[in-house]
Amino acid sequence: MLQLQAIREQKEEIIIALKKRNIDAAPLLNSVISFDEKRREAQTKLDNTLAESNKLSKEIGQLFKSGKAQEATALKERTVVLKEEVKVLQEELNTAADELQSLLYQIPNVPHASVPAGSTEDDNEEIFKEGDIPKLIDNALPHWELAKKYDIIDFELGVKIAGAGFPVYKGKGARLQRALISYFLDKNTAAGYTEIQVPHLVNEVSGYGTGQLPDKEGQMYHITADDLYLIPTAEVPVTNIFRDTIVNEKDFPICYTGYTPCFRREAGSYGAHVRGLNRLHQFDKVEIVRVEHPNNSFAALDGMVEHIKTILRELKLPYRILRLCGGDLGFTAALTFDFEVFSTAQDRWLEISSVSNFETYQANRLKLRFKDENGKSQFAHTLNGSSLALPRVLAGILENYQTEDGIKIPEVLIPYCGFDTID
RNA sequence: GGAGAAAUGGCAGAGUGGUCGAAUGCGGCAGUCUUGAAAACUGUUGAGGGUCACACCUCCGGGGGUUCGAAUCCCUCUUUCUCCGCCA
Numbered sequence: 364m365l366q367l368q369a370i371r372e373q374k375e376e377i378i379i380a381l382k383k384r385n386i387d388a389a390p391l392l393n394s395v396i397s398f399d400e401k402r403r404e405a406q407t408k409l410d411n412t413l414a415e416s417n418k419l420s421k422e423i424g425q426l427f428k429s430g431k432a433q434e435a436t437a438l439k440e441r442t443v444v445l446k447e448e449v450k451v452l453q454e455e456l457n458t459a460a461d462e463l464q465s466l467l468y469q470i471p472n473v474p475h476a477s478v479p480a481g482s483t484e485d486d487n488e489e490i491f492k493e494g495d496i497p498k499l500i501d502n503a504l505p506h507w508e509l510a511k512k513y514d515i516i517d518f519e520l521g522v523k524i525a526g527a528g529f530p531v532y533k534g535k536g537a538r539l540q541r542a543l544i545s546y547f548l549d550k551n552t553a554a555g556y557t558e559i560q561v562p563h564l565v566n567e568v569s570g571y572g573t574g575q576l577p578d579k580e581g582q583m584y585h586i587t588a589d590d591l592y593l594i595p596t597a598e599v600p601v602t603n604i605f606r607d608t609i610v611n612e613k614d615f616p617i618c619y620t621g622y623t624p625c626f627r628r629e630a631g632s633y634g635a636h637v638r639g640l641n642r643l644h645q646f647d648k649v650e651i652v653r654v655e656h657p658n659n660s661f662a663a664l665d666g667m668v669e670h671i672k673t674i675l676r677e678l679k680l681p682y683r684i685l686r687l688c689g690g691d692l693g694f695t696a697a698l699t700f701d702f703e704v705f706s707t708a709q710d711r712w713l714e715i716s717s718v719s720n721f722e723t724y725q726a727n728r729l730k731l732r733f734k735d736e737n738g739k740s741q742f743a744h745t746l747n748g749s750s751l752a753l754p755r756v757l758a759g760i761l762e763n764y765q766t767e768d769g770i771k772i773p774e775v776l777i778p779y780c781g782f783d784t785i786d
Numbered sequence: 787g788g789a790g791a792a793a794u795g796g797c798a799g800a801g802u803g804g805u806c807g808a809a810u811g812c813g814g815c816a817g818u819c820u821u822g823a824a825a826a827c828u829g830u831u832g833a834g835g836g837u838c839a840c841a842c843c844u845c846c847g848g849g850g851g852u853u854c855g856a857a858u859c860c861c862u863c864u865u866u867c868u869c870c871g872c873c874a
Contacts, residue, residue: 403835403836406835406836406843406844407836407842407843409843410835410836410842410843410844411842411843413842413843413844414841414842414843416854416855417842417843417855419854419855420804420854420855421804421805421855422854423804423854423855424804424805424854424855425804425805427804428804428805435854436854438854439854440854441854442854442855443854445854446853446854609833740833
């Protein structure tokens with residue numbers, strides 16, 4: 364959520380910056396400013412009325428104490444009138460405040476200066492590429508065929524138990540998946556992230572805190588009986604640890620990593636591109652989350668990008684990094700780098716990580732602050748990234764490592780798997 | 787799931803209708819003393835809105851109500867604890 368003060372002071376700059384997202388924010392921002400004025404006006408009137416009422420109440424108390432009941436009763440008449448006024452003003456204030464809040468929820472984060480203009484993923488800017496694309500064997504198969512051939516993932520079984528998009532991993536497939544999770548967590552821990560296990564269901568407030576609500580309401584599974592949401596990413600529970608907190612400046616950087624399953628409804632996604640592991644309703648992901656000092660958050664973002672590079676280098680997967688354009692940038696992010704692995708048998712890039720700096724956007728919703736050197740509290744910056752999303756990494760490994768004699772396991776994973784070939 | 791008790795500042799813990807944003811202790815910060823530290827002593831120490839700065843307003847788990855006036859009374863929700871039931 365953008366800060367009101369920023370909207371008041373830099374409205375024009377924000378409008379220009381939001382054009383990168385291909386939206387004209389002027390009407391929204393003008394409404395925000397007008398409702399903010401209404402709110403403050405109502406607040407001032409209410410405060411003055413309350414002040415008078417408080418004062419009179421004290422006097423009445425004094426009068427009763429000194430036995431001047433008659434005078435007290437006379438004063439009461441005035442307070443009864445004030446009480447009515449308070450009611451009206453309170454309502455006025457609430458209306459303006461609610462309207463203001465819902466407007467603020469509708470405004471996405473302001474893109475960072477480095478975010479390129481553009482409307483679709485085709486306009487994302489490739490900033491880095493590394494790793495050789497392997498020459499595959501003649502009859503190379505896409506991962507869903509490999510999964511069947513070696514009996515390591517059963518999509519039909521998942522359909523039977525839950526529905527499409529809920530695969531069942533078997534034998535070495537399950538083992539490889541578990542190996543990846545352990546490997547990622549170990550890498551993150553070695554890089555200074557504290558491992559953490561969090562709930563896989565979150566309440567509505569948490570959804571608002573990180574920005575999934577109200578923007579992505581339809582993308583989350585909603586347990587209506589208990590009004591809980593299945594997490595679409597560990598970002599939600601992990602970042603919400605810091606909701607309503609004031610952290611100590613010297614605690615920075617705060618770094619957490621956690622493995623969770625992720626649940627996404629993916630309403631409206633169909634077609635060839637969602638085959639196999641490409642897009643699922645349930646998948647596993649290891650996430651890294653940071654809370655940073657505003658002065659350091661972009662350096663931290665670069666650090667996260669470097670960290671993920673080292674993982675992909677070790678896995679020897681060909682990948683590229685994209686700087687997302689304004690049109691493809693998530694609602695809450697100021698700057699996002701996507702990592703994509705080349706899926707050789709499908710001849711396409713698969714997104715396996717998304718690393719973002721949210722600046723104060725989430726912190727504002729979360730009320731996540733820190734005390735600066737002057738003792739003033741100000742909003743911290745939050746960041747997160749996938750390290751990594753499992754299914755597409757798995758798809759990349761299966762496809763890129765396939766040989767005539769089976770699928771070779773990347774060297775770093777062999778100690779975690781306990782085998783070196785799927786055959 | 788049933789019965790009871792509770793929820794107050796960073797922590798502990800007073801406060802049952804008015805002068806309570808809240809005693810006291812601990813912790814934190816600043817100072818005195820000290821070569822330095824400890825101890826002792828003194829002062830200070832929640833958040834948000836609002837203002838040039840004051841004033842002023844809001845917040846004692848959340849929401850609603852009674853009252854001129856609520857941390858204190860009533861309703862409701864949530865959470866925690868104790869007992870019973872169920873259970874990985």
